[in-house]
Amino acid sequence: MKRPPAASRRLDEAQAVALFRRKFAAPRARGVLMGIGDDAAVLAAPDAPLVVTVDASLEGTHFRREFASLTDIGFRAFQAAASDLAAMGARPLAAVSALTLPRDFSASELEELTRGQAEAARSTACPLVGGNVARSEQLTLTTTVLGTAEHPLPRSGARPDDDCWLVGDVGLAAAGLALLQRPGRAKGSAEERCVRAWRRPRALIARGLALAPLAHAAVDVSDGLAGDAAHLASSSRCRLVLEEDALRSALPAALVTVARRLGKDPVELALYGGEDYALVAAGPRAARPRWARRVGRFEKGRGAFLESDGERRVPLGGGFDHFKR
């Protein structure tokens, strides 16, 4: 019997754990009492309320390997999970990762994937302290992140008369994915920025922490500004009115450029494109920091609308729903 080539040689669990330990064992990360390799990780008792959330990234649904390297895939799956901490105004504490790997997934592929996870863990100061590996038909990354928040930002805290703030950019990732799906795309710097937004999103942890004492509510934009901001409004029993002029002037120039080349409306990409991991918040006008752009307002009532020319209103459609695909 021939041995398979190294690149496709099968991993066993001990190898995978050893690789995890090497990749993630941050030399005694702050507060990590026991890391990878035991039945569980142990962290020093947190001194504030604990925030916990889990997010899954599945091949075919959330990513395709032809559009991103395995390192990108590991990076963005981690950032997507960490983004929920940002939306809560939480400080990252630690993460655990459950991977399912296709049968032909090699040790070097796992190395690439975990490199991306490790980069994201470092960049969010959220050490990976444990995990689980199983064989499957499908590559999936399920990331649980823990954080602490003295005053967590709920979805349900928006009040009538609050302004609607946008922190970070929306629409770039959707434009980037559209570019990746078109062969022979142009390669200007605007395009590069969009593709990078899709491949390398960043959880806005520092912005979330800064918002916590200022805003009444926040949500991260994973499925499109329209849908996620509408969720915030309905959770808060308010009406959302996004103002087209304000939104348009908050769009990055790269989005406008690429949208034109794609023959799309940049506002539509901003409203319905997902996976940028920007933040939408509700807060009183006087509290808005300059890096939060006002894109609308909350009112008494129900529903979510786009207001154009200061009067005409159209209801916002749903967001981008991974679940339905």
Next chain:
Amino acid sequence: MKRPPAASRRLDEAQAVALFRRKFAAPRARGVLMGIGDDAAVLAAPDAPLVVTVDASLEGTHFRREFASLTDIGFRAFQAAASDLAAMGARPLAAVSALTLPRDFSASELEELTRGQAEAARSTACPLVGGNVARSEQLTLTTTVLGTAEHPLPRSGARPDDDCWLVGDVGLAAAGLALLQRPGRAKGSAEERCVRAWRRPRALIARGLALAPLAHAAVDVSDGLAGDAAHLASSSRCRLVLEEDALRSALPAALVTVARRLGKDPVELALYGGEDYALVAAGPRAARPRWARRVGRFEKGRGAFLESDGERRVPLGGGFDHFKR
């Protein structure tokens, strides 16, 4: 276009979240400040070191629907994760669950699955506070559990001269699975007990908490006593000697009965059968509580052996490795 029948009607994410909320929203579980429905759950600040671990249960690898109901599948996936808390001597705090559901999975099937998770959450006093749902080709349940432990029990704490303790039963679940794989099996009470051990394992949370101040190290038996106890020994840089006579006398009568009917050696089922979620611990002879059965000892040296007739030693083979299948 005809609507599909209710049983196979597609779920959308809002429905799934509503169902989760109904199933899991324990009316203000102790310490749960924000539960399902926001970007993350929020728990009161724990007053002891935090223990966190994640475990995945995959259709085809860890379970088959012809051998267990969806309620059983939800129950055992949760208990398997909680068992790692037991092994750490930790008190459960909360859990989050990431599900991937096949495209034809119906609302009533999700109801059954989550019923089992909710039962297990109640029985372990570990409220489910959040989750994630995605579509996939495969039914998978990935459960992250959090707990607290003033003195967590590591794998690596065994000392030469410690005894090896077994808490709970081993081999029953493997016997139960073997029965399920044979059509036309007999239905005596011993058989029922084995099948139930496989379908409805229980994390030994109270035993783990009681072990924490007595033992030096512990591990849960998910992949077979031989393999998991050997991991404990190698993590502790000790040699493990399991004593066949002691082990044999610790076996439940139901295992002996069913093993005979299956034509298998009950000791082999005990050593190499997985998924019972018993605990193996290392501790000083004088500290052993009566519900922990002595099945061997640790020594200076390396390796893991089965000793028969007080002298003959054979090396213990590896455990049952889900990853390799």
